[in-house]
């Protein structure tokens with residue numbers, strides 16, 4: 001078996017032990033005579049998996065009792081619309097309360113684009129220059145009176161920027177944490193909602209994971225179709241309709257792996273150290289590699305960098321691929337190189353990357 005060093009921005013690399021367990025149990029699960037992906041989602045076996053995954057999320061993230069954990073289909077993108085539809089609906093149902101959006105990068109802009117269609121959403125901050133190279137401080141953000149929530153993107157996956165903190169924004173926060181989920185503790189007192197797709201740090205694709213203050217998940221506007229109402233999912237413990245059973249099962253296994261590997265403190269340390277190895281290589285390259293982000297806002301999970309020319313970047317990618325260092329091409333909208341270093345990526349992959357970066361720079365200097 002050959003496993004590549006896979007720096008994909010999502011879906012992510014999962015530990016081989018997690019994949020092996022899934023493979024072992026795929027055909028028959030725990031004496032049930034069938035696979036998890038074949039059994040009823042109302043069966044005792046599946047319910048045990050489902051609630052175990054939810055409990056592990058609660059434990060790992062120290063989620064307070066007054067939050068619900070919802071497992072939803074449609075990823076983070078469906079939640080871009082569902083959140084304002086439920087929490088700041090346009091018109092009479094929402095009492096006309098606006099929702100502020102920090103436009104910190106590509107994903108924040110997408111969230112705002114959908115919110116603007118279904119609510120009174122307004123931009124609360126955006127960077128003036130053409131590129132996103134930093135995050136705002138609370139003083140930069142303008143929150144309108146009566147704002148229902150301020151939406152932030154804790155980590156911009158494409159631009160490689162990260163919000164260093166969340167205190168002092170003067171509004172209840174709703175955060176898209178897709179690309180730095182479970183890589184640092186959350187101060188739950190600041191948030192009404194934390195959400196993200198599972199496929200970067202938590203497991204395979206097919207699952208949106210949302211933590212929502214319970215009182216906000218108790219009622220939803222009657223005008224919403226049933227799947228879009230948070231209250232339906234909360235009342236049914238995320239079994240309102242057929243859940244994405246494979247993703248829930250595999251995510252549970254990835255969460256168990258995190259728990260046996262030191263939990264959230266270890267994931268936080270890993271993220272800082274492993275991204276730090278790449279930043280050190282960039283900063284120590286005498287200008288050959290360049291990271292455009294202001295240092296205080298450098299992502300711990302998506303490290304972006306440029307080389308002196310597009311031709312060198314193309315050569316870098318070809319040679320990297322020959323050494324099994326895959327999916328390092330930056331997002332097509334920004335170019336350059338991007339290494340996504342999520343929880344499940346082995347440290348050897350990061351070591352292989354920095355060693356390759358050093359030898360490539362030496363060969364072209």
Ligand SMILES: Cc1ncc(COP(=O)(O)O)c(C=O)c1O
Pocket residue numbers: 009010074075076077078107153155156157158176177178179196197198
């Ligand atoms: C920060 C962020 N938000 C949202 C999304 C969209 O997630 P999904 O594909 O689960 O809809 C992504 C995907 O890359 C992302 O990086």
